[in-house]
Amino acid sequence: MMDDQIWNLLAKKVANELLPEEEKELARLLQQHPDASYTKEILTQGWKDKQKPFSPEEESIALEKHKRRLESAMAVEEVSTPSRRGNIRRMTIRIAGVAAALTMAFFMGRKWWSQPKMDENLQQLVTHKGSRSQVKLPDGTTVWLNAGSKLDYPKQFTGNQREVTLEGEAFFTVAKDARRPFTVRTRTFSIRVLGTEFNVRAYPQEDSAVTSLLTGLVEVVLDEKRNTVIRLKPNEKLSVPTAQLLEEDTVEVDHTIPVVIKLIKSPLTVMKDSVITETAWVENKLAFKRLPLEKVAVMLEQWFGVDIRFKNETKKQEYLTGVFQNESLEEVLKALELTGSFHFKTDSDGIIWIE
Amino acid sequence: MTNDDLIRRNFRSVCEAGDMQAYDELYKTLCSRLIHFSAAVVGSFHLAEEIVSDVFIMVWQKRSQLISIENPVVYLYICTRNLSYNTLQQQRKHQHTSLDNLDTDAIAISPDQEHNMISAEVAQKIEAAIRSLPARCQLIFRLVKQDGLKYKEVGELLEISPKTVDAQLAIAVKKVAEAIRLDMSAELAQSYFLRQ
Structure with missing residues (x-):
């Protein structure tokens, strides 16, 4: 019977875990037991999977399949952002002609x-x-x-x-x-x-x-x-x-x-501050430059999901400029009101009236 | 550059730069091994392919958080193991899953006769010898021999010590040796050694 030592060393050889001195010891043992060389030869050569061996072509097919699954998974990926509500900050804004710059980041x-x-x-x-x-x-x-x-x-x-x-x-x-x-x-x-x-x-x-x-x-x-x-x-x-x-x-x-x-x-x-009004909304900024109040009102309606109406039609042509980032609707309206160009009131149905 | 280095390099490119080409290469290099491993746990190649795909989807989605992963191979095996367990537990509720309940058909390997100087008969004997071992021992043999994992890596994956891995592997090697020795006729041995 052969010493188990040779199999222990051979196991390490298969696993590429042999230390240099063990390598020498294995070589010595293999000389003593030439029939074990055949075993070593078989164990250290390439083996193949019995089931579902993957050829390079099959690997490519599997990859394609995976990429389709990845695409669908990415399509429904949701970017999580904290709620906008309750995120009220102190305003630092100057209106009418001067764009207000706000630096605090905000999430919607x-x-x-x-x-x-x-x-x-x-x-x-x-x-x-x-x-x-x-x-x-x-x-x-x-x-x-x-x-x-x-x-x-x-x-x-x-x-x-x-x-x-x-x-x-x-x-x-x-x-x-x-x-x-x-x-x-x-x-x-x-x-x-x-x-x-x-x-x-x-x-x-x-x-x-x-x-x-x-x-x-x-x-x-x-x-x-x-x-x-x-x-x-x-x-x-x-x-x-x-x-x-x-x-x-x-x-x-x-x-x-x-x-x-x-x-x-x-x-x-x-x-x-290189805010471009056309795309400011992407950065959660509400920006408008020399825009008639009529259009600003539409923007606010969309932005905050409210109903804004005019009691005084002439106010529609008041031109306003501003950049807002985290303000609530109330804060935006109050800031715009400071320009002295209009007043607003909210009625019991939540409709905002400009006068 | 060894296979292992290549995997590390590709994994880093994915995490640091979102390199889709490196990602594809990574998938191609590892899909076969991971799918076989997963199939042994869940008992289905079809399911295993989805599980491994899910692992790689997760890698892409979380890539920026994976920069600190030191050993991508072990990481991917562990992810595959966990997801395979989860899938199995969902399917067969209440049943305890363990690595002793492996579907060893999925991970069976045998000497490649094309490169070897052995007959189909001997190859079969060797395969049968390995198949007679406990499931966990067969898995260890495969992970080392076929997938090229180090003792330490197998140990991490199976939550055993590298020493145990070494001992289990020695058992498998001895079994293979015995199968060969019992089968090898004097003539065959003679002809082999004369060629050396």
Whole structure:
């Protein structure tokens, strides 16, 4: 019988755990017991799995399967943020003409859910007034959805297209993928991009739809059939009146006659501390520059989910400027009231009246 | 660069830079071993593949928190072990799970006859010899021989001491040696040693 020592050393050899002196000892024992060399030979060579051995091709297939599961898992990943409510801070703000700079970081409360629609592959993200949310699409694109908006997107992008449908306002940071263009469809226009950062504001109740570009390059497609395309450069925005285009849609117009649409291409509105009003909402900032109170009221309605009405119509044309970050509705209104341009009252139904 | 170094490097790239290519390589290098290991616990390759996929999803999602992981291989084995236990416990409620109840079919290995100078018959004898060992001993043999884990790493994963791993492995090696010796005819031995 052979000494068990040789098997102990051989076990260590298999495990690559032999110390140098043990290596010598094993060599000596193997010389004494040449038949054990055969065993050593077999034990130190490559073995194979009896069940489900993975060839490199099968590893690649398993990886593909895994990547599909990862994509779906990432699509529903939720970014947790503490609630906005109760997060009241002291205000340091100067209004009217001077943009107030606020530095404290803040987090917003958000509510969102994804509902599978009729089409199994479609997901829908809906935000109500007063809440905003963020979602990561399966291709890695990040979308911030502003209040009162709706985004339809597939669970998985298939083919060589990435396409989503938006109603309301969203900011996109599109993951670069030169082979698969990314398209955002709205009722007014489509936006075609490869990889960039841009904002789309297309609320059905507003009279114009706006695309604002931060970086990269986008093409705004006004009419797919006639390939009416307008290119935007960084820090440009394009406003398209919605009413006219919709009219064109409903009334059968002769497509040979070009319809004159009043498009407005303009630079983005930059405020102090490089706050860009068009995209400030993404950073949870409420920003407006020389905006009539009528439009500010709409912003506040969406931001806080409230109802604001005018008792005095002339107040609609009061122009205001401001940047707010963590203030409550009450604080924002009081700050704006300090400019002396209007007063506000809240009635028993919670409706805010401007007078 | 050894396989182990490559795994470490890829794991670091994933955690520090979100490197998707490194992530893919990491998955390809480790999926087979982890799936076999998980299949031994849960008794299904199909389920095991999902479990390992879930482990890697978690790695991607938590990657920035995993920078401090010193041994990615052991970490991934332990994650796979835990998730496999959890899955099993959900399926068979109240049943105690332990590594002594392994489905050893899933982790069986045998000498590769293509590279070896042994007959199918001897390979079968060797395989049978290993299969006659207790489940835990078979697992240890596999983790060391097939997956290349160190004693310390197996010890961490199975919550036993490296010394025990060493002793268990020696038992397996002896068993293999006996199977070979019993089978080896004088002629076969002769012809083998003459070639040396």
